[in-house]
Amino acid sequence: xxxxxxxxxxxxxxxxxxxxxxxxxxxxxxxxxxxxxxxxxxxxxxxxxxxxxxxxxxxxxxxxxxxxxxxxxxxxxxxxxxxxxxxxxxxxxxxxxxxxxxxxxxxxxxxxxxxxxxxxxxxxxxxxxxxxxxxxxxxxxxxxxxxxxxxxxxxxxxxxxxxxxxxxxxxxxxxxxxxxxxxxxxxxxxxxxxxxxxxxxxxxxxxxxxxxxxxxxxxxxxxxxxxxxxxxxxx
Ligand SMILES: O=C([O-])CC(=O)C(=O)O
Ligand SMILES: [Mg+2]
Numbered sequence: 616x617x618x619x620x621x622x623x624x625x626x627x628x629x630x631x632x633x634x635x636x637x638x639x640x641x642x643x644x645x646x647x648x649x650x651x652x653x654x655x656x657x658x659x660x661x662x663x664x665x666x667x668x669x670x671x672x673x674x675x676x677x678x679x680x681x682x683x684x685x686x687x688x689x690x691x692x693x694x695x696x697x698x699x700x701x702x703x704x705x706x707x708x709x710x711x712x713x714x715x716x717x718x719x720x721x722x723x724x725x726x727x728x729x730x731x732x733x734x735x736x737x738x739x740x741x742x743x744x745x746x747x748x749x750x751x752x753x754x755x756x757x758x759x760x761x762x763x764x765x766x767x768x769x770x771x772x773x774x775x776x777x778x779x780x781x782x783x784x785x786x787x788x789x790x791x792x793x794x795x796x797x798x799x800x801x802x803x804x805x806x807x808x809x810x811x812x813x814x815x816x817x818x819x820x821x822x823x824x825x826x827x828x829x830x831x832x833x834x835x836x837x838x839x840x841x842x843x844x845x846x847x848x849x850x
Contacts, residue, residue: 627672627705630797630817631735634670637820639803641827644849645819649812656790656805657783659760660738663746669736669756669800672810673792674706675780678720678741678773679713688772698776699725704733707798710773711780712741718767719744721759723752730755738798738805740782758800782807823849 634642639655646654662669676698685694692701702708708729712720721737723745729737736756743749743759744766781789790807792798797808797816808816826847833843844850 625813630813631670631705633817633821634797634799635668637799637817637824638827639799639801639806641823642799642806642808642816642820645816645823646806646808649816649819651809651812653784653787654790654807654809655785656738656800656807657740657760658785658804660740660758660783660805661760662800662802663743663750663757663759663762665802667736667756667758667800667802669707669738669758669798669805671705671707671735671798672703672795673709673798673807674702674734674776675778675792675794676708676710676773676776677713677778677780678710678715678771680715680770681772681774682769683772684768690774692776693773696728698773699728699732701776702729702732702734706734708734708737709780709782709792709798710737710739710741711782712739712771715741715771716761717763718742718765718770719763720767720771721757723748726752726755726757738782738800756800758805 710720720741721739721743726749739759742761742763746762749757777794779793782792784790792807795810797813799806830843830847
């Protein structure tokens with residue numbers, strides 16, 4: 616059965632675990648065939664470790680260059696670490712840094728706090744600092760465009776969270792990410808799956824992964840490529 620709307624009782628942990636076993640290349644092929652070929656985030660957003668994998672619903676954040684500190688910034692929801700405290704279990708923090716390419720928009724202590732609130736990692740259209748320490752955090756994945764020692768405070772700040780954002784895309788200039796859209800990333804790249812089609816994408820991807828496994832096994836055992844191709848219909 617295909618689910619077209621995100622039911623409230625959707626088991627996020629179960630879906631994330633299943634997506635972690637799927638490759639973004641397979642997800643791309645499934646979504647391409649479903650009419651969603653432009654859901655791949657900018658390829659320069661990479662795991663700090665290329666073998667990192669991530670899956671979960673998006674917790675969206677948008678920030679811009681902004682020198683004011685919390686006391687002078689009239690957004691009560693951001694005061695007293697409001698953004699970090701709002702992070703929900705299982706989520707992937709997704710940050711649009713609005714083209715700032717200098718500072719670390721994220722870091723080790725933010726990672727540890729987000730993890731306390733149940734997040735599984737972060738995807739940043741921008742930079743992070745504290746790379747080595749972040750690599751030592753257990754069960755934590757971080758994807759960013761670059762690393763930087765430069766502190767964001769007084770240079771850049773979060774403006775809002777929990778609202779739709781645009782992240783830099785690969786085949787299009789932007790990819791829309793709404794809160795709850797599924798993010799799946801691995802060493803190839805990061806896919807954004809609209810929440811309305813998440814179950815259909817997952818089920819079709821799992822079927823395609825079974826085919827991939829068959830193809831892999833047959834090629835490893837020496838079957839000729841044309842025979843294998845005829846058997847599974849794709850590479
Ligand atoms: O405060 C920052 O700029 C980010 C940071 O270093 C951390 O989270 O550890
Ligand atoms: Mg730090």
